[in-house]
Amino acid sequence: MTTETPIISVEHLDKFYGTFHALKDINISVNQGERVVICGPSGSGKSTLIRCFNGLENHNSGKLVIDGIEVFEGSKEMRNLRQELGMVFQQFNLFPHLTVLENLTIGPMKVRKISKSAAEETARMYLERVHIPEQADKYPAQLSGGQQQRVAIARSLCMESKIMLFDEPTSALDPEMINEVLDVMVELADTGMTMVCVTHEMGFARKVADTMVFMEAGSIVEVSPPETFFTNPKSERCRMFLDQILEH
Amino acid sequence: MSSAQTNEIKGAPLRKPPAITQIFASKLVSIVLYFVIVSGIAYGSFVGAQSMGYNWQWYRVPQFLYTYTEEGFELGVIFYGLQQTLLLSLTAFILATVLGLIVALLRLSGLVVGTAVAIGFLELIRNIPLLVLLYLFYYVLGPIFGFDRYTASVLCLAVFHSALISEILRAGINAVPQGQWEGATSIGMTKAQTYRYIILPQSIKFMLPPMTGEVVHLVKSSAIVSVIAVAELTTIGRNIISDTYMSFEIWFTIAIVYMVVTLILSVGVSYLEKKYEVDN
Numbered sequence: 179m180t181t182e183t184p185i186i187s188v189e190h191l192d193k194f195y196g197t198f199h200a201l202k203d204i205n206i207s208v209n210q211g212e213r214v215v216i217c218g219p220s221g222s223g224k225s226t227l228i229r230c231f232n233g234l235e236n237h238n239s240g241k242l243v244i245d246g247i248e249v250f251e252g253s254k255e256m257r258n259l260r261q262e263l264g265m266v267f268q269q270f271n272l273f274p275h276l277t278v279l280e281n282l283t284i285g286p287m288k289v290r291k292i293s294k295s296a297a298e299e300t301a302r303m304y305l306e307r308v309h310i311p312e313q314a315d316k317y318p319a320q321l322s323g324g325q326q327q328r329v330a331i332a333r334s335l336c337m338e339s340k341i342m343l344f345d346e347p348t349s350a351l352d353p354e355m356i357n358e359v360l361d362v363m364v365e366l367a368d369t370g371m372t373m374v375c376v377t378h379e380m381g382f383a384r385k386v387a388d389t390m391v392f393m394e395a396g397s398i399v400e401v402s403p404p405e406t407f408f409t410n411p412k413s414e415r416c417r418m419f420l421d422q423i424l425e426h
Numbered sequence: 427m428s429s430a431q432t433n434e435i436k437g438a439p440l441r442k443p444p445a446i447t448q449i450f451a452s453k454l455v456s457i458v459l460y461f462v463i464v465s466g467i468a469y470g471s472f473v474g475a476q477s478m479g480y481n482w483q484w485y486r487v488p489q490f491l492y493t494y495t496e497e498g499f500e501l502g503v504i505f506y507g508l509q510q511t512l513l514l515s516l517t518a519f520i521l522a523t524v525l526g527l528i529v530a531l532l533r534l535s536g537l538v539v540g541t542a543v544a545i546g547f548l549e550l551i552r553n554i555p556l557l558v559l560l561y562l563f564y565y566v567l568g569p570i571f572g573f574d575r576y577t578a579s580v581l582c583l584a585v586f587h588s589a590l591i592s593e594i595l596r597a598g599i600n601a602v603p604q605g606q607w608e609g610a611t612s613i614g615m616t617k618a619q620t621y622r623y624i625i626l627p628q629s630i631k632f633m634l635p636p637m638t639g640e641v642v643h644l645v646k647s648s649a650i651v652s653v654i655a656v657a658e659l660t661t662i663g664r665n666i667i668s669d670t671y672m673s674f675e676i677w678f679t680i681a682i683v684y685m686v687v688t689l690i691l692s693v694g695v696s697y698l699e700k701k702y703e704v705d706n
Contacts, residue, residue, distance in 0.1 A: 234608055261614040271609030275627050284623060285613035337613055 185210045185341060185372055186231065191240035193226060193396075200226050201237065202396040208341075208389075213373045215383040215404075218393035219419060224376040227393070228343050231374070232263045245340060261289060264334025268346040270326045272318040278305070278329050279314040282336045290337070297336070304332040308362050324355030328362055335366075342366065344375040380424060384408060392416045480674060487675050490666055507662030508683055514580060514658055515645045521584035522644070526591030531621075533596055544592070551589035556650055559586055564654045579651035587644050594636045598629035631702045638695040642688040649684075659683060 184207035193201035201223045208214050216224045229235040231244060236251040243249070247259045273281050282301035286292040292300075305311045308328035310321075318326050327347055334342060344363070348356045360382045367373055367386040377383065383390060383404065390407035392400040392415075400407070400416045408424075411417045442448065449455055475482070491502045533544035551559070563582040564575060573581070602625050610620040652660035663680040667673045 232612055234611065257614050257616065260612060263612070265608075265612035267605060267608065267612075269605050271605040271612075273606065273609065273624055273628075285615070288619050288623060289614040333613065 183210055184208060185212075185245055186374070187241075187243045189241040191227075191230065191237050191242055193223075193230060193235065193237045200396050201230070204240070204398055206391065206398060206401065208372065208374060211370050211372055212388045213367050213386050214375070214389045214391060215387040216374065216376045216391045216393060217378060217380070217383065217419070218399075221395075222393040223396040224393050225345050228345050228374060228376050231343055232260050232265055234265075257289075261337050262340045264331075264337060264339035264342040266327070266330050266334055266342065266344045266347045268349050270318070270323075270330045270350075272326055272330055272333070274318050277315050277317055278310075278321070281318065281329060282333050285333065285337050301332070301336055304335045305329075307335070307365070308332045309358075322355060323351045324358045327351065327355075327359045331359075331362055331366070341372045341374070344373065344377065346376050346378070348377065348379055378423060380408070380420075392419065394419075475674060482675065483670075483672050484675055486670065486672060487679055490676075491679075503662055503666070504659070504679065504683065507657070507659035508687070510657050510662075511645065511648055511659040512687070514576075514583070514651070514656070515641075515648045518580050518583035518587065518648065519641060519644055521580065522587040522591050525584060525588035526595055529588060529592035530595040530599065533592070534599060548589050548592065551586060556582075556586055556647055557653070560650060560654065575651075575654050575656050579648075579654065579656045583644060583648055583651070586647070587640060590643075591637070591640055594633055594640060595629075597636075598633035599625055601632040602628045631699070634695060634699050634702065638692060641695075642691055645688055645691070646684060 186206075186208040188204050188206045191201055191204040192199070204227060206214075216227065218224050226235055230237045230242060231249070233249055233251075233253070233256045237249075241248065244259060245262050247253075247255045249256065249259065253259075273284070276284060279298060279301055282304065283294065283297040286297040286300065287294060302311060302314065305314055308331055310325055310328055313321055313325060313329070318329065321329065331342075331347075347363070348359050351359065356379065360379060363373075363375070363382065364386055373386070375383075375387075387404045390400075390402055390404050391398055392407070392411070392413070394415055400411060400413050402412065406412075407416075408420065411420060443451075489502060490504045492505070493500045493502060529544045529547055532540040533548075535541070554562075560579065560582045563585075564578040567573075567581075568575070568578045599621075606624055606628065607620060610624045615624070648658060649660040651658060652664060655661060659680060663676050667676050670676070
């Protein structure tokens with residue numbers, strides 16, 4: 179299903195916060211249509227890595243090329259690239275002063291200069307996709323966490339992104355709302371979208387991932403397909419991590 | 427849980443505070459106390475004025491507020507002064523907000539030069555008394571750049587208040603969570619678009635209360651331009667007094683006019699605040 183053109187390629191990427199070495203010599207490539215799930219303990223640099231992809235964090239050295247555009251601090255092409263990259267945050271980051279529909283249309287209208295009616299049409303279509311078309315005129319604060327996160331996914335989809343980045347999309351949700359968000363993400367995966375997802379939801383990972391990545395202390399420890407990752411991980415550290423979170 | 431259960435209170439009631447606390451906390455006692463103190467002060471000043479042989483002439487005050495002749499009703503010279511004060515304050519406020527926004531954005535820009543310029547400006551303005559600043563504008567900058575006393579006062583008030591306003595704007599902008607920046611950036615918005623569509627609309631509710639205070643402050647500090655004889659409320663008051671020698675009555679009247687204006691402003695904005703709360 180995946181074609182062999184890397185849409186994201188990372189070579190020898192390093193990132194420092196002051197003297198703290200947050201990402202150490204990261205090498206990874208993601209193909210068009212590939213679904214990558216990144217997991218690992220807190221503070222291992224998973225979020226930092228995914229935030230480097232769309233320039234919310236700037237790496238200090240190494241090469242990061244996404245969809246043929248090199249990412250670096252101050253790049254003029256970052257804005258174009260960000261339109262290709264949908265990002266879903268742990269804390270949703272919806273715009274509380276705008277209705278759901280306005281949250282979805284403001285990007286296409288102001289950034290892509292699409293007409294209001296066309297933007298609204300697209301927005302309603304994606305709200306349908308995430309199963310909340312009836313919430314269009316409400317404000318984010320009137321929705322549950324799971325609904326808000328689905329709006330956030332729809333907001334990224336409205337930008338017609340080629341790649342979706344998920345930064346722990348279910349970590350801030352009540353347990354009973356996690357599945358409604360994961361269901362939407364599984365459906366999205368089924369459409370062939372390229373996805374990079376930081377998550378601890380191993381059931382979801384097993385279901386959709388083409389590649390599993392395990393990070394620890396700023397380094398990538400293991401990259402393997404889910405079959406071997408869950409049954410026979412190469413590294414001891416990864417085995418311990420999986421034992422910890424799959425225990426329950 | 428059945429409704430019978432929620433209605434039935436099983437625990438013992440809490441102990442009441444001591445009687446003396448209850449008496450002092452009651453509304454009636456507070457109101458009585460308030461009037462006793464206020465009337466005490468009013469009576470004291472009246473007696474004081476009486477003992478220095480002051481000749482109260484309140485009946486002569488209304489002619490400065492309004493005149494009513496065959497030609498019709500006409501607002502008096504005090505209202506002309508008020509109009510000038512409001513015009514002066516409004517112009518200065520608009521200028522101060524624009525300048526304040528520029529300073530705030532410079533400070534938040536993250537550019538070393540921008541931050542340095544903004545902080546330099548803030549420290550300079552905040553550490554000069556308003557009166558001295560006014561003299562600087564009128565006696566120094568006025569002749570250099572060739573502007574008149576009215577322009578000097580507008581600029582002086584605008585510059586002085588822009589320093590305070592920029593801090594209010596900066597605090598309001600910083601009160602919007604960082605995630606909003608990230609959300610807007612991630613959909614490809616530029617910095618300017620993010621400010622305009624995402625950050626500033628959300629910071630208004632944080633800015634409104636201190637901004638009201640600032641407008642009230644500005645209306646009051648505009649009185650200082652009377653020292654360079656710009657025609658406004660306080661100057662008009664001084665002129666009337668030099669004609670009539672009714673300093674007590676006129677100053678009381680002028681004070682009340684200022685108070686009424688600023689109170690109206692405060693009430694109006696607290697209504698706006700409620701409206702913004704409801705919307706969000």
